Amino acid sequence: MATKTKNGHGGTKAEPYKGTSYKVSIKRQAHPDAPARTEVFELPYRKGMNITSVLGDIAMEPVNASGADTTAIAYDANCLEEICGSCAMLINGKARMACSALVDKLLAEAGGDTITLAPLSKFPVVRDLAVDRSVLFENLKAVKAWVPIDGSYDLGPGPKQFPQIQEARYPLSNCISCTICMEVCPQFNEDTNFVGAATIAQARLFNMDPSGAVLKEERLRALAGDGGVQECGYAQNCVQACPKQLPLTEAISDISRDVIVQKVKDFFVR
């Protein structure tokens, strides 16, 4: 089992907030090409709110702190229980999931009466807090993150697998494609074209599967060139920020090693 980090949620309960209202400062943008602006909302304080319910409150009464009518905030959200990966955004400057970001803790953490929200900074803004993260799904195609089964008809059971294999694979299979690991990575930018930790972890996941391993070499070659695993600078931001505590740095070092072995092999064989 990987060591669990708490990432600011869970564990101890925050001190109760004393105010009757609080402010939310939101970076907004009407359109991908529109200029960004900040709009502040003042909301009555209730206990037990999370950021997605705050955004729901604003939709029900879209009036900003200056009393002017405005529009509901655009953002991505679906499951609201941190398993669909939709609602990643910058909350008080930190990349995290809006559904599991609790207002009481955020106010305690900020030490004031204001929470700031902004879209992830490394992906094209669609509108307000919604960004386009399709690059991750393209990367998953590039590393063939699947088991190439013969067909969906009944071919009997799969191979026996010791529980240890399942226990190693399961944590990697919990990746919710939120892209927070990419957002926080200093190497994930246009200069490097780095694929990011999530994709590497998925390559590792399928290389560990007894049948998925048939594509192992192709995956390693896909991660061998520019933008591949070599771009990792071992800043370790990814593993600290991952909301699902994936063992990302382990996966990266495993893949790095395998890529080197593969390169050597290819040098002699090809």
Added chain:
Amino acid sequence: MAAATPRIIVVGGGLAGLSAVIKIAEAGGKVDLFSIVPVKRSHSVCAQGGINAAKNLKGEGDNVDKHFDDTVFGGDFLANQTPVKNMTAQGPAIIDLLDRMGVPFNRTPEGLLDFRRFGGTLYHRTAFAGATTGQQLLYALDEQVRRFESEGKVTKYEGWEFLSSVLDGGGVCRGICAMDLRSMEVRTFPADAIIICTGGNGAIFGKSTNSVVCTGSAQSALYQQGAYYANGEFIQVHPTAIPGEDKLRLMSESARGEGGRVWVPKKQGDTRPGQNIPEDDRFYFLEEWYPKYGNLVPRDIATRAIHKIVYEHNLGIDGQPQVYLDVSHIDRATLERKIEGILEIYEKFVGDDPHEVPMKIFPGVHYTMGGMWVDFDQMTNIPGVFAAGEADYSIHGANRLGANSLLSCIYGGFVAGPNAMAYAKSLPAQQGDGGHAAEKQRQTEMNNLLLSNPGKENPFKLWRELGDTMTRHATIIRYNSGLQEADGKIVELLDRYKCINLGDKSQWANTSFAFTRQLYNMLQLARVMVQGAEKRDESRGAHYKPDFTERNDEQFLKTTMASYDSANNQPIIGYDDVDTQWIKPRPRRYDATA
């Protein structure tokens, strides 16, 4: 005749949709897959506990006939039995396939699949991947579809919302009309057949365990276009959810499958924290009332028991509507290996550690047994419109057993896909444009009407009123007076809908606008639910009326069939016989001791 390569549209990228896509792509068809969200973010990820199949790997003598019987009995005999028989028979092969796709199912020391117990059965029949089985299954199918996508066999339209089907002059489906949720463009897409896999409709109840996209909007749109909506009044309220501000978060039945116990303090107003209350002062009411099944009675039974303990015995914790779900007596290693995913949810959202303290839970709207009427080939009464998964009404009858939903989604998709292909191959060519221009025109006009509404109503507030009404009158306990009141309220809301003022009229990624379109469909479908419930004067599965506490097979061993009366803008409720050819209906009792 149709083109040599049938073109099929699948709407919805959860387990059912992806299963259908895989079968079609494998058979050489072209698929366009539409989804509001990137398919990997579909609601199937929320399924936690597992997937049922009678693999009998625990030496208990389980078999597919027992699974069949448990499912029909659990559904209080309302399900047509033939599809249930087929589904349970295919269960073991479906699990094998998922295993081959690389789903990280938990294993036994020998390396075989591990199985756990779930509600409504006495067998270890539920395969699981920790407590995030739905997520793992969805990912496995998503990966297979991504493979087909990279081979050019599947085209995804993510971020598009289904508005309606395109019907030709003969009422035959020729495609869909959809809206791009970024550009707000309305467009029609041609298809020889379409498969609706759009899941549940929890949003009609305001707060539920469902995801944001589970509005039932697509199903309702098709009902308004002439499709039958069946058994709409059968809504599953899950016994154990965490109450929250924005949603009710599911606490999986697997917590009880792994030994979790439900209890309340014996003494009213006991102020001690749960972990400090000694064993003798705890009332394990499910174990006492249902000694044979204990904490693993079916969901409708457990939900009513919790309702009773809170509202009749007044034993809710701190006088609130909540009871304890306790796993703190189970050793930490077992919890980590088997249900860590759900315990993390509790810890993150509530702030207490369920390894140490009992969890506080209450029932929440979770699943619709009702849905689009389909025949045994998964086709609706509109030629060329198929449905599968939670969006259709088959399989679960009056109550769904835990861990049968993932199986029914995959089974439904696997049946719908090949049947849609077969249908498409024999479809005569369309006349003219097949109704495309007219449908696009109709949908564009609806959009324009919304954008020019002059009133003052806020769509989100109307939605909250709908949710409050539905939760009060149409969930655990139902009275005819309340159901009538609810229907009146919905009619009022439909009237006020005409006065919705969209504060945001922009035509770019306008989520309020898309939501407002869904809201209309939610209102229409809500009437189907409350009217179906009102007319069904009996108690069966999840549908319970204190004024009619017995099941009445003579009158109501019938499928409720709702159709839309467009002239009067209201549902017509009719009935159809249930296929009971395999198992003779018998009284459904879980309180026996033998």
